[in-house]
Amino acid sequence: MIAIWLLLLVKSVLFRLFLFGELKWNGLLADAAAWLGLLLIVELVTAARWRGIAYWAVNLVVSVLLFASTVYFSYYGSVPTYTALKALDQVNQIQDSVESLIKSIYYIYFLDLAILAILYIVRLIRGTRVSGRKRIGQLRLVIGGLLVCIVVSGSLVYAGSDIPNELEQAEGLGFIGYQAAAAWNNQSEKAIASSGDIEQTKADINELMSSYSxxxxxxxxxxxxxxxxxxxxxxxxxxxxxxxxxxxxxxxxxxxxxxxxxxxxxxxxxxxxxxxxxxxxxxxxxxxxxxxxxxxxxxxxxxxxxxxxxxxxxxxxxxxxxxxxxxxxxxxxxxxxxxxxxxxxxxxxxxxxxxxxxxxxxxxxxxxxxxxxxxxxxxxxxxxxxxxxxxxxxxxxxxxxxxxxxxxxxxxxxxxxxxxxxxxxxxxxxxxxxxxxxxxxxxxxxxxxxxxxxxxxxxxxxxxxxxxxxxxxxxxxxxxxxxxxxxxxxxxxxxxxxxxxxxxxxxxxxxxxxxxxxxxxxxxxxxxxxxxxxxxxxxxxxxFGMRYYLPTGSFFNNDILFVPGKGFDDGTAYSLKTMEPVRDFSKYKSDYDYIMKLMGLSDQYVRQLPKRTP
Structure with missing residues (x-):
């Protein structure tokens, strides 16, 4: 298990270098806790004779996900969430486009799998048995480690879930943490929309828009x-x-x-x-x-x-x-x-x-x-x-x-x-x-x-x-x-x-x-x-706002394109006329606040629209 955990950490490092071009220690901590927690769950729920295969399967699935996400990022400039899986059936129709995005270096995610398969075969040949008493001790250790991983991962997700910039969020929370935060935010927003009234939402939209000149x-x-x-x-x-x-x-x-x-x-x-x-x-x-x-x-x-x-x-x-x-x-x-x-x-x-x-x-x-x-x-x-x-x-x-x-x-x-x-x-x-x-x-x-x-x-x-x-x-x-x-x-x-x-x-x-x-x-x-x-x-x-190819919170106005960091203050701005960076963009804070509210109301509005009769 430790060997596979280390391999997943190496792949996380590669993923971060491919996407972000840098490593952040808090992000690596998030990856370490998430992957270890995942493997500990496998340890708990899998019979001993199948545990090696299960670890191998986890490594394979994670490798495929990181590979696909890297290819996805190379085109969209965004880290995909679990919702992107709903578009998998479209891939076959744009196969030429997808293939042209793949770089040979991306296949490094799978380099270890052949080696892992060989090591697994060797392990099967040698065989190992664990006494019942020793297994109980291992279970206690596994459960304790899993609880620690859950606490660490949960704390990081909670702390980073309110960052509007998806790239900053993904870099800080890691791949698994980012998926968890996306799921939490999506469900929270849907719950708010389902309990709201569309006429009130329309009134809120009109009131907000009337505040902008x-x-x-x-x-x-x-x-x-x-x-x-x-x-x-x-x-x-x-x-x-x-x-x-x-x-x-x-x-x-x-x-x-x-x-x-x-x-x-x-x-x-x-x-x-x-x-x-x-x-x-x-x-x-x-x-x-x-x-x-x-x-x-x-x-x-x-x-x-x-x-x-x-x-x-x-x-x-x-x-x-x-x-x-x-x-x-x-x-x-x-x-x-x-x-x-x-x-x-x-x-x-x-x-x-x-x-x-x-x-x-x-x-x-x-x-x-x-x-x-x-x-x-x-x-x-x-x-x-x-x-x-x-x-x-x-x-x-x-x-x-x-x-x-x-x-x-x-x-x-x-x-x-x-x-x-x-x-x-x-x-x-x-x-x-x-x-x-x-x-x-x-x-x-x-x-x-x-x-x-x-x-x-x-x-x-x-x-x-x-x-x-x-x-x-x-x-x-x-x-x-x-x-x-x-x-x-x-x-x-x-x-x-x-x-x-x-x-x-x-x-x-x-x-x-x-x-x-x-x-x-x-x-x-x-x-x-x-x-x-x-x-x-x-x-x-x-x-007007833009998100996905740029992170949420990005907007254009008559003067600039603004791209947030974790928020407004650490963002960057570019002049529409000169295309050069704008150092002092503090006067556009109200535009940032406005567009964040407007996009939130737009999401709420479309979620409240009536379903049509089939």
């Missing part, structure tokens, strides 16, 4: 309200699409000529940031339609697909709109078969509706997606039935492998075969495919009756495979691992716009729905909908 002159008539009233709406969610490629050229070739032209003729929001949680792309779909924060504990499609979600499709249904959503993957991926009815979509068109042109692991290309979508929407248009349609692209999905015959972008030799080069090829194709959608809408007489919204769901480039220094040097831009990485484009084109308008107001994905609602002449409050975002055309100041 989003507008310099509150009460003024909304700008551009209803300028697109009654128009069709197409919302294109672009996979892994960051903002930096817009208006950028490589070798005098525009990376995104279609989006550049569209931005110049539309409302273009260059300072929008992702806010997704564990559900990644599906969380972006959830947010753009509901303006509710993801809880961060679980993909919203999985955890809340059984609810009746207040949403854009539901608001527009009362205006006579038909709501459809299009995605070339199987609708069960990320439980979208639950999410889409929860959001109030009338129809969804998934994998069977598209001809598989074998673009990537997902199957059909963006061109095929748009072809089918326009065909379906054309029928509604001919019936003069207004529609709201969301299209989710996948051709630029990680690991960004675009067939050579689908892109005409020539890259410098220094970028060929790199993640940066592959990403630019994928972005270039995604832009081209969007152009085919616009051409089809124009050819079918739908362009002048349709609002087109295009935005990115989340970042694409990973810091470990495309560093900020490399991107900056190769492209001649100032790229930051946080600000540039999480910055996504948002473009809203309204029919009949006389010219483009750059909206400098910072915002997040929560702000998409209220901004679109304003243009369509819809007031969410009148429809009983509580948005946690704001109409970016009608505010002067903004503050």
């Amino acid at each position: 989003y507008q310099d002159q509150p009460g003024q008539p909304a700008v551009q309200f209803g300028t697109a009233q009654g128009k069709n709406v197409i919302v294109v969610q672009m996979e892994a699409f960051q903002n930096f490629p817009l208006h950028l050229s490589v070798g005098r070739v525009e990376l995104t000529p279609v989006l550049n032209k569209l931005a110049d003729e539309s409302y273009y929001f260059p300072h929008i940031y992702q806010q997704i949680g564990q559900g990644n792309t599906s969380d972006a779909e959830f947010m753009s339609n509901t303006s509710i924060y993801p809880t961060g504990e679980i993909a919203m499609s999985t955890g809340y697909g059984n609810r009746e979600l207040p949403s854009m499709p539901r608001m527009l249904e009362s205006k006579g709109y038909e709501a459809s959503t299009f995605h070339v993957n199987d609708v069960t991926f990320w439980d979208r078969n639950k999410l889409y009815p929860a959001l109030g979509f009338n129809h969804y068109y998934d994998k069977p509706f598209y001809t598989n042109d074998h673009f990537n692991a997902f199957g059909a290309s963006d061109e095929e997606l748009y072809k089918v979508a326009v065909d379906k929407l054309q029928a509604l248009h001919e019936q003069k039935k207004p529609f709201y349609a969301q299209m989710v692209t996948v051709s630029s999905h990680f690991p960004f492998e675009v067939p050579k015959d689908r892109t005409d972008l020539t890259l410098p030799a220094s970028m060929e075969g790199t993640q940066l080069g592959n990403y630019l090829q994928a972005v270039h194709y995604t832009d081209y495919a969007l152009g085919t959608l616009i051409d089809r809408l124009k050819a079918n007489g739908m362009w002048d009756d349709t609002v087109l919204v295009a935005y990115g769901d989340h970042f694409g480039l990973q810091p470990e495979k495309a560093s900020a220094a490399e991107i900056s040097q190769q492209l001649g831009i100032h790229y930051d691992d946080r600000l540039s990485r999480f910055n996504i484009p948002l473009i809203i084109h309204v029919p009949g716009q006389s010219g483009g308008h750059v909206v400098e107001q910072p915002g997040g994905q929560l702000d998409i729905m209220p901004t679109l609602a304003n243009l369509l002449g819809v007031k969410p409050a009148d429809e009983g909908v509580v948005p946690f975002g704001h109409d970016l055309l009608n505010i002067n100041h903004n503050v």
